[in-house]
Amino acid sequence: MYNVRKVTDDLYWVGANDHRLHLFENIYPIPRGVSYNSYLLLDEKTVLFDTVDWGACRQYLLNIEHVLDGRPLDYLVINHMEPDHAACIEEVLLRYPDVVVISTEKAFLMMTQYGFEVGENKIQVAEGDTMDFGKHKVVFVFAPMVHWPETMVTFDTTNGVLFSADAFGSFGALDGKLFNDEVDFDRDWLDDARRYFTNIVGKYGPHVQAVLEKAGTIDIKILCPLHGPVWRTDLGYLLNKYDLWSRYEPEDKAVMIAYASMYGNTESAAQVLASELCERGVTNVVVYDVSTTDVSYLISEAFRVSHIVLASVTYNLEIYPKMLDFLNQMKSLNLQKRTIGIIENGSWAPQSGELMSKFMDDMKLMDVLGEEVSLASSLNDVSYRELREMADAIAEQINGKK
Amino acid sequence: MLYQTTEQHEALRQRVREFAETEIKPIAFQLDQTNGFPAEQIEKFGKMGLMGIPYPKEYGGAGLDVMSYAIAVEELSRVDGGTGVILSAHVSLGTWPIFAFGTEEQKQKYLVPLAKGEKIGAFGLTEENAGSDAGGTETVAVDKGDHYLLNGNKIFITNAPKADIYVVFASTDPTAGTRGISAFIVEKGWDGFTFGDHYDKLGIRSSSTAELIFNNVKVPKENLLGKEGQGFKIAMATLDGGRIGIASQALGIAQGAFESALGYAKERVQFGKPIAFQQAISFKLADMATMLHTSRLLIYSTAELKENHEPYSMEAAMAKQYASDCCQKIVDEALQIYGGSGFLKGMDVERFYRDSKITTIYEGTNEIQRVVIAAHIVGKPPKQKSQRRSRTKTAGATGPRKNIMFNEGSNEEKVAQLVAALEKDGYDFSVGIPIDTPIAEAERVVSVGKGIGPKENMALAEELAKQAGAAIGSSRPVAETLQYVPLERYVGMSGQKFKGNLYIACGISGAGQHLKGIKDASTIVAINNSPNAAIFKNADYGIVGNVKDIMPLLAEALDTGKPKESAPPMVKIKRARPKKQAPDYNFYICNGCGYEYDKELGDEASEIEPGTPFEKLPDEWMCPKCGEGKDEFIKA
Numbered sequence A: 001m002y003n004v005r006k007v008t009d010d011l012y013w014v015g016a017n018d019h020r021l022h023l024f025e026n027i028y029p030i031p032r033g034v035s036y037n038s039y040l041l042l043d044e045k046t047v048l049f050d051t052v053d054w055g056a057c058r059q060y061l062l063n064i065e066h067v068l069d070g071r072p073l074d075y076l077v078i079n080h081m082e083p084d085h086a087a088c089i090e091e092v093l094l095r096y097p098d099v100v101v102i103s104t105e106k107a108f109l110m111m112t113q114y115g116f117e118v119g120e121n122k123i124q125v126a127e128g129d130t131m132d133f134g135k136h137k138v139v140f141v142f143a144p145m146v147h148w149p150e151t152m153v154t155f156d157t158t159n160g161v162l163f164s165a166d167a168f169g170s171f172g173a174l175d176g177k178l179f180n181d182e183v184d185f186d187r188d189w190l191d192d193a194r195r196y197f198t199n200i201v202g203k204y205g206p207h208v209q210a211v212l213e214k215a216g217t218i219d220i221k222i223l224c225p226l227h228g229p230v231w232r233t234d235l236g237y238l239l240n241k242y243d244l245w246s247r248y249e250p251e252d253k254a255v256m257i258a259y260a261s262m263y264g265n266t267e268s269a270a271q272v273l274a275s276e277l278c279e280r281g282v283t284n285v286v287v288y289d290v291s292t293t294d295v296s297y298l299i300s301e302a303f304r305v306s307h308i309v310l311a312s313v314t315y316n317l318e319i320y321p322k323m324l325d326f327l328n329q330m331k332s333l334n335l336q337k338r339t340i341g342i343i344e345n346g347s348w349a350p351q352s353g354e355l356m357s358k359f360m361d362d363m364k365l366m367d368v369l370g371e372e373v374s375l376a377s378s379l380n381d382v383s384y385r386e387l388r389e390m391a392d393a394i395a396e397q398i399n400g401k402k
Numbered sequence B: 001m002l003y004q005t006t007e008q009h010e011a012l013r014q015r016v017r018e019f020a021e022t023e024i025k026p027i028a029f030q031l032d033q034t035n036g037f038p039a040e041q042i043e044k045f046g047k048m049g050l051m052g053i054p055y056p057k058e059y060g061g062a063g064l065d066v067m068s069y070a071i072a073v074e075e076l077s078r079v080d081g082g083t084g085v086i087l088s089a090h091v092s093l094g095t096w097p098i099f100a101f102g103t104e105e106q107k108q109k110y111l112v113p114l115a116k117g118e119k120i121g122a123f124g125l126t127e128e129n130a131g132s133d134a135g136g137t138e139t140v141a142v143d144k145g146d147h148y149l150l151n152g153n154k155i156f157i158t159n160a161p162k163a164d165i166y167v168v169f170a171s172t173d174p175t176a177g178t179r180g181i182s183a184f185i186v187e188k189g190w191d192g193f194t195f196g197d198h199y200d201k202l203g204i205r206s207s208s209t210a211e212l213i214f215n216n217v218k219v220p221k222e223n224l225l226g227k228e229g230q231g232f233k234i235a236m237a238t239l240d241g242g243r244i245g246i247a248s249q250a251l252g253i254a255q256g257a258f259e260s261a262l263g264y265a266k267e268r269v270q271f272g273k274p275i276a277f278q279q280a281i282s283f284k285l286a287d288m289a290t291m292l293h294t295s296r297l298l299i300y301s302t303a304e305l306k307e308n309h310e311p312y313s314m315e316a317a318m319a320k321q322y323a324s325d326c327c328q329k330i331v332d333e334a335l336q337i338y339g340g341s342g343f344l345k346g347m348d349v350e351r352f353y354r355d356s357k358i359t360t361i362y363e364g365t366n367e368i369q370r371v372v373i374a375a376h377i378v379g380k381p382p383k384q385k386s387q388r389r390s391r392t393k394t395a396g397a398t399g400p401r402k403n404i405m406f407n408e409g410s411n412e413e414k415v416a417q418l419v420a421a422l423e424k425d426g427y428d429f430s431v432g433i434p435i436d437t438p439i440a441e442a443e444r445v446v447s448v449g450k451g452i453g454p455k456e457n458m459a460l461a462e463e464l465a466k467q468a469g470a471a472i473g474s475s476r477p478v479a480e481t482l483q484y485v486p487l488e489r490y491v492g493m494s495g496q497k498f499k500g501n502l503y504i505a506c507g508i509s510g511a512g513q514h515l516k517g518i519k520d521a522s523t524i525v526a527i528n529n530s531p532n533a534a535i536f537k538n539a540d541y542g543i544v545g546n547v548k549d550i551m552p553l554l555a556e557a558l559d560t561g562k563p564k565e566s567a568p569p570m571v572k573i574k575r576a577r578p579k580k581q582a583p584d585y586n587f588y589i590c591n592g593c594g595y596e597y598d599k600e601l602g603d604e605a606s607e608i609e610p611g612t613p614f615e616k617l618p619d620e621w622m623c624p625k626c627g628e629g630k631d632e633f634i635k636a
């Protein structure tokens, strides 16, 4: 059975939800599922924007068939070639052999690589090219590295809809609720939207900034991303988040304590620090165990908070592997502009503090607090005092100088 | 071709030898013991017309050849290696650059008195971070219109502070590396030009060696030697010639040791005959003589090349390296031949043994000589990858510091600001430690340098230590030379290391070895009257002012009116780290793959040197990861 929703009078959501996939990109856990959005425009011409993941293909085809209601499919616009959106190109071509594919040069190259035979039925567009579908006129805007290099976004100048590819998307299945005003975004979606953005596109902040700059020059009314809710109200809210994330500015004055602990002593210190911070009025504190928390959640939080405390045991003279994983991921995603607190633990040759400091020093604009805490196996009077000094220093920064 | 010196050469040798034997030899041991400089003797040597041997007569020189000069250094060194290098540093290093690169005015003004021996010359190239690698020069000369303003320090400078005229190398364009170095003629006595610690050396103790300190020294424009940016070239050319001098010094020391050992071997009887007739000893002597002969030939032939304006850079390096390496073996065997007697102070071989070592080190270590020689043989290496510079600015010897200067208001106000900052950092001045706590165990130390002045000022330092709840410490010269505090209280790499919290440095300039001893201090406070003193760059808090004025004010400000309670066990106060600064340039990011071009790294794959700005990349440059062109990059 088809399952579609109307976005505007003549624009339909024809995508699909997926709850069976455990790991998006075979790496990110998605307990709330994910949606693959695709949109179909019924103008004088019929225009399909992007396809879906192979796993959702059958639902997708039913949806298209239903919305077309016997009309031919004239155009398929491919904004982004990643297989979670492009996997069904071949199937669409087989079913609608006369369809003309509209995309960028790089995308056509990739179609060849994936083995999708487009043939002569294609229109290769350049940045700023326009097309008329009848009532609707669209302009194609390149968005390189807003996830992949071939990516573009398509703006409908008639109704103000922006088909924004992966930008403004989120993990999480829609489960019926298509629009942002149909959900409690802050409560149910923001964390997943952040986790999606920071892990997947976080590295490409400057490219996202470039797209935001272009977006600032057009009058967007509706955002149609490839994952997650469609935005038709309060667009400024999401644009502001994107602006912060892509400039690597913290969203909240908050503290994330990420600990690596084998037997609980480091964990205990992390908990003591959290309490000390709350005692000082800093209550926007979160504590994570790097061993049991998927790194994508750690990354998402690291992008959110202003202060990150890294508490790690020394493990065979190295940083604990799970912690190192987190640090490597932060570095490769280009995270910057955070204040870092370091807590090390070790029983015979503690090294993790120095190693983590050095790691942070090699990253861009990460400021390590002078107040480092060194635990000899477990918290004692001296290290407790160090810990309180760290809490003082963080509280002073977050609460403002007394 | 007969490999022999001329009669004139030998006549000169006789003259110098006689001078050395009568004037220097009798006092050589005493000079060695007392670190004394043979000032009168050098003056006399000058009057004999021997301080400017290789320079033309019209400029006050003796008009002799380079070999004559080499012979003179050899003969002085044969008696005393220290005296030999006084001549070598004066002629080759202090005078030659003026002779070779000076304008006529500069020659009249400086070369003439130098060549006549009325003035002594010296050469200032080496710095804390520029030893073998002059590219690390940090002394700067800033163009101020009619003069340059010179700031920085030179270390290990032979003939300082005795010399009158210094050829000094400083950067006029710190961005240009060695090509930004320029040479200047600087006179002793100019405002802001002072000398640092004298060094207590292993050998050549009759040669004076000290630090040069330039504090806003105005150098008139006409004292630029050569052109701006030529300094490195001048320095290297000078050192080429200087190497003949050091080779001769090594040869002389070795000759002296050899003659001494030979004499002893012929006299010392064991097993019924002079030890010289033991084959083991005679073979030593044979090897020594052979090494002396080969060294001498190498040196003299190099001198002749120079004299005849033939290229001699490689040969000078060979002579210096070979003669000094041989010298090490010869003095060693000479002492061995003396047996136990050679091990005693007062024996010339004991002194030769110590004097010899420096010859493999200065004017280019022997490792560097081999680099020079090898470069002549195998040519330039293929394009070298410069090392990656760290994103963070390199900190001083004491690591990253706050570098906060209190220079607003009266002295009282500055002191009040300092005390407020210290209290904010968590220092509690109601507690303290005994003034005689060992440095290594002290939580706080008030340390004095030569800037403390006369001994009676020590009372001010002690009062400050008492009020700061600190132990007393000092720089090395204060303990060693001035002897204001016991030797075990001086702080530095060679002395005690301070690992506690608060270090208050009063009148300490901040020599490298001192700074290394305090790098683990949580907080360093500097009080010094020279705003350019290295200590300030290595301190958290600084007050520029006379220690005599500031110390009592600080003591008063820290006085709680009660005796200090004894301090609880030390808790290490954490060091502040300076906030990272965003780089002052942009990264560029590829539209094709997200690759980031960082000019600090350059692009090794395309042989783009680190430091190349994006704009300067060649038009045909491509993204090393995906092959996009330059125009497909966006500014981050």
Ligand SMILES: Cc1cc2nc3c(=O)[nH]c(=O)nc-3n(C[C@H](O)[C@H](O)[C@H](O)COP(=O)(O)OP(=O)(O)OC[C@H]3O[C@@H](n4cnc5c(N)ncnc54)[C@H](O)[C@@H]3O)c2cc1C
Residues within 6 Å of the ligand: B089, B093, B122, B123, B124, B125, B126, B130, B131, B132, B133, B155, B156, B157, B158, B159, B201, B209, B358, B361, B362, B363, B364, B365, B366, B367, B368, B371
């Ligand atoms: C008594 C005395 C008098 C001096 N007089 C003067 C003077 O009048 N004027 C002046 O300017 N300087 C003077 N110097 C400084 C002297 O020239 C330097 O000490 C010397 O050049 C070595 O530099 P460094 O001590 O910094 O050693 P470094 O450069 O730190 O060298 C340390 C070691 O590393 C080796 N090394 C360094 N680079 C390389 C390389 N690329 N390849 C292989 N090995 C390498 C060196 O050979 C050496 O063994 C004097 C020094 C002394 C001790």
Ligand SMILES: Cc1cc2nc3c(=O)[nH]c(=O)nc-3n(C[C@H](O)[C@H](O)[C@H](O)COP(=O)(O)O)c2cc1C
Residues within 6 Å of the ligand: A260, A261, A262, A263, A264, A265, A266, A267, A313, A314, A315, A316, A317, A318, A345, A346, A347, A348, A349, A350, A351, A376, A377, A378
């Ligand atoms: C496999 C393993 C390797 C370790 N390697 C080091 C080490 O190299 N240096 C060190 O000081 N301690 C090392 N430790 C000790 C831990 O850092 C120490 O037990 C720590 O106090 C445990 O803290 P926790 O209770 O938070 O796990 C190691 C412990 C384990 C189990």
Ligand SMILES: [Fe+2]
Residues within 6 Å of the ligand: A080, A082, A147, A148, A166
């Ligand atoms: Fe994607």
Ligand SMILES: [Fe+2]
Residues within 6 Å of the ligand: A082, A084, A085, A166, A226, A227
């Ligand atoms: Fe996607």
